[in-house]
Amino acid sequence: MPDKFQNSADSASAPATAPYAIQPDDVVPLPSIPRGIYVGGGGTLVLRGVEGSEDVAYRNLPDASYVAVRALYVRATGTTATNLIAEA
Template sequence: MDRFKNSSDSVSDPARSLATIDATSSTPLDSAPKAIFVGTGGDVAVRAIDDATAVILRNVPAGTILPIRAAQVDPAHTTARDIVGLY
């Protein structure tokens, strides 16, 4: 039972859905997550929804949640794996 199912959902609310982000694909994400979870640490090159280019976040530890509205993960510069979008 979800006591909050009739509540509005904002970007700062907990995720209601999860989806694997393929860090080997250069395809833009279908929709921007509220945040991304990094399962296996490394570099994450991510383009945020309001940016034209990706920025590399270096040495992101495993288990980190990045509060980034990502539009795309750049596979050429991403070494982290097991990335999950929190929607």
């Protein structure tokens, strides 16, 4: 099947090429750094950015929202949002 984006430069606004489901974990980092996280079921998302030194909580996220963040970890403790998809 032809890929009309194959010659496009990768950027934050480019289509995701390898999205994957996120299983929040307090110890294990994400398998690859996403350009953002889709939140299917709203709530709180606790994460650490790639250059962060501490965790932050995105609170009161609505269903079907998008957080434009390059995260290293998505923590299980404190995360109540569900159906998380990494846009990688």
